[in-house]
Amino acid sequence: xxxxxxxxxxxxxxxxxxxxxxxxxxxxxxxxxxxxxxxxxxxxxxxxxxxxxxxxxxxxxxxxxxxxxxxxxxxxxxxxxxxxxxxxxxxxxxxxxxxxxxxxxxxxxxxxxxxxxxxxxxxxxxxxxxxxxxxxxxxxxxxxxxxxxxxxxxxxxxxxxxxxxxxxxxxxxxxxxxxxxxxxxxxxxxxxxxxxxxxxxxxxxxxxxxxxxxxxxxxxxxxxxxxxxxxxxxxxxxxxxxxxxxxxxxxxxxxxxxxxxxxxxxxxxxxxxxxxxxxxxxxxxxxxxxxxxxxxxxxxxxxx
Amino acid sequence: xxxxxxxxxxxxxxxxxxxxxxxxxxxxxxxxxxxxxxxxxxxxxxxxxxxxxxxxxxxxxxxxxxxxxxxxxxxxxxxxxxxxxxxxxxxxxxxxxxxxxxxxxxxxxxxxxxxxxxxxxxxxxxxxxxxxxxxxxxxxxxxxxxxxxxxxxxxxxxxxxxxxxxxxxxxxxxxxxxxxxxxxxxxxxxxxxxxxxxxxxxxxxxxxxxxxxxxxxxxxxxxxxxxxxxxxxxxxxxxxxxxxxxxxxxxxxxxxxxxxxxxxxxxxxxxxxxxxxxxxxxxxxx
Numbered sequence: 001x002x003x004x005x006x007x008x009x010x011x012x013x014x015x016x017x018x019x020x021x022x023x024x025x026x027x028x029x030x031x032x033x034x035x036x037x038x039x040x041x042x043x044x045x046x047x048x049x050x051x052x053x054x055x056x057x058x059x060x061x062x063x064x065x066x067x068x069x070x071x072x073x074x075x076x077x078x079x080x081x082x083x084x085x086x087x088x089x090x091x092x093x094x095x096x097x098x099x100x101x102x103x104x105x106x107x108x109x110x111x112x113x114x115x116x117x118x119x120x121x122x123x124x125x126x127x128x129x130x131x132x133x134x135x136x137x138x139x140x141x142x143x144x145x146x147x148x149x150x151x152x153x154x155x156x157x158x159x160x161x162x163x164x165x166x167x168x169x170x171x172x173x174x175x176x177x178x179x180x181x182x183x184x185x186x187x188x189x190x191x192x193x194x195x196x197x198x199x200x201x202x203x204x205x206x207x208x209x210x211x212x213x214x215x216x217x218x219x220x221x222x223x224x225x226x227x228x229x230x231x232x233x234x235x236x237x238x239x240x241x242x243x244x245x246x247x248x249x250x251x252x253x254x255x256x257x258x259x260x261x262x263x264x265x266x267x268x269x270x271x272x273x274x275x276x277x278x279x280x281x282x283x284x285x286x287x288x289x290x291x292x293x294x295x296x297x298x299x300x301x302x303x304x
Numbered sequence: 305x306x307x308x309x310x311x312x313x314x315x316x317x318x319x320x321x322x323x324x325x326x327x328x329x330x331x332x333x334x335x336x337x338x339x340x341x342x343x344x345x346x347x348x349x350x351x352x353x354x355x356x357x358x359x360x361x362x363x364x365x366x367x368x369x370x371x372x373x374x375x376x377x378x379x380x381x382x383x384x385x386x387x388x389x390x391x392x393x394x395x396x397x398x399x400x401x402x403x404x405x406x407x408x409x410x411x412x413x414x415x416x417x418x419x420x421x422x423x424x425x426x427x428x429x430x431x432x433x434x435x436x437x438x439x440x441x442x443x444x445x446x447x448x449x450x451x452x453x454x455x456x457x458x459x460x461x462x463x464x465x466x467x468x469x470x471x472x473x474x475x476x477x478x479x480x481x482x483x484x485x486x487x488x489x490x491x492x493x494x495x496x497x498x499x500x501x502x503x504x505x506x507x508x509x510x511x512x513x514x515x516x517x518x519x520x521x522x523x524x525x526x527x528x529x530x531x532x533x534x535x536x537x538x539x540x541x542x543x544x545x546x547x548x549x550x551x552x553x554x555x556x557x558x559x560x561x562x563x564x565x566x567x568x569x570x571x572x573x574x575x576x577x578x579x580x581x582x583x584x585x586x587x588x589x590x
Binding site: 014048051052053054055074075077078080081082084085086087088089090091092097101102104105106107146147150 | 307308310311314315318319320379383384385386387388389390391392393394395588589590
């Protein structure tokens with residue numbers, strides 16, 4: 001698998017506070033990589049380091065195979081666009097002027113992409129309206145449009161749906177999916193709204209206390225989070241024998257609890273279990289969400 | 305960096321801040337003449353010495369640079385646009401130097417705008433100046449070095465504090481403090497000079513000749529000012545741009561020690577830029 005971003009034991013300290021404590025992750029090309037972590041986990045610090053705003057205290061990272069201390073890192077950065085925390089826009093300029101400025105800075109020969117980008121993010125009709133008079137959602141979209149100038153291959157979005165109304169969230173989701181599918185842009189995205197992230201991401205990195213506690217694909221996560229019947233029985237060993245006989249997938253969680261991943265005829269199952277002297281105490285449908293998975297992974301403690 | 309320069313110049317000259325300052329400069333330069341014209345008419349004055357007013361633009365450049373630099377460069381941090389510049393492949397040093405170039409050019413334009421507006425208005429109202437035009441141009445050229453030094457100083461503050469509001473406050477305070485120090489220094493050394501004028505028998509004839517021609521002579525102790533204290537004040541007298549600007553307005557030719565002034569201005573530009581770039585490079589940006 002080809003990776004666009006690789007980090008190796010990345011550390012960042014602010015005096016005694018460890019914002020990143022050995023963060024290692026890999027972002028596959030073409031993916032929508034969801035970075036999940038609570039406040040202060042180190043997501044924004046990581047994005048700032050990627051954008052060159054801050055230097056890591058130790059460790060290194062690669063963007064398109066170029067290490068952060070190589071001279072070519074500046075060129076690699078030109079292949080990415082980013083919206084970190086707040087959109088980076090000149091508030092006393094219109095949307096069009098902001099995009100033209102970005103075109104000039106990147107040395108693009110003309111401004112032909114400006115109208116197309118404004119249309120793409122739904123700001124085509126803003127005219128001479130200054131960015132300071134935009135709503136939060138419009139500013140976010142303008143920030144993304146600026147990040148897209150120069151046709152980057154990688155887009156970094158830090159909390160892009162923060163403060164957006166429900167319609168704005170849907171539009172943002174559709175825009176990200178469109179960019180990923182049609183323009184083949186790899187997107188790295190962090191969000192606190194995990195259900196929304198679950199609708200987008202194809203890869204996940206779970207961050208806690210400045211470290212990646214787990215990286216997995218959306219399929220793996222789905223398998224981890226898939227629906228099952230959680231059964232409480234008197235003897236899971238007996239239950240295992242019965243389920244093996246029925247060729248049903250299951251997972252023993254304890255001496256009395258097991259998850260069953262199949263649609264079953266529970267009358268027949270109860271009958272078979274009774275023959276093995278195993279009683280069913282309770283059963284209920286269990287569906288672990290991304291949120292639940294995240295909490296089970298990093299623990300349910302409060303934010304630091 | 306060339307691309308960034310082009311983009312930044314375009315931003316500067318399409319932005320409101322530059323044009324508001326330019327308008328303010330135009331109005332100020334012409335209104336000084338208008339007020340003077342009314343006074344001359346009312347008091348039936350026959351000879352008008354307006355030359356010293358030509359350098360008000362230089363005296364006030366600290367305040368103007370404080371506002372311009374804080375708004376132009378300081379806003380980058382409030383609006384987060386410095387991120388786009390870094391992602392576009394620019395280095396922090398490149399961004400810093402680019403701001404220095406753009407701000408310096410903008411302030412030099414403002415400096416000359418004041419000068420030429422004042423010159424034209426004054427010429428129309430009162431006729432010829434006492435200074436020769438070539439001396440005026442030489443002094444303005446000296447002023448360019450000072451303008452760049454002041455701009456570099458304000459930029460250093462702005463890029464380190466990384467906030468428009470704080471930068472405006474700190475830069476304005478610095479400009480006011482420099483103005484006060486400059487005025488106090490000029491007054492003190494003028495008094496010192498007056499004291500020396502009365503000591504014709506003690507000062508060597510060469511030094512007295514300099515004092516006669518330039519209104520100040522260096523390195524001569526008086527009862528009130530001597531030794532290290534005098535030496536420090538004389539360095540500031542040459543080095544502080546506000547003192548230089550006041551001296552331009554009172555001389556009819558290049559002031560004595562003008563070479564020192566040029567060297568000090570270049571040194572201030574280099575030192576502040578070095579401190580600024582190194583500090584900015586080390587800072588963690590958001």
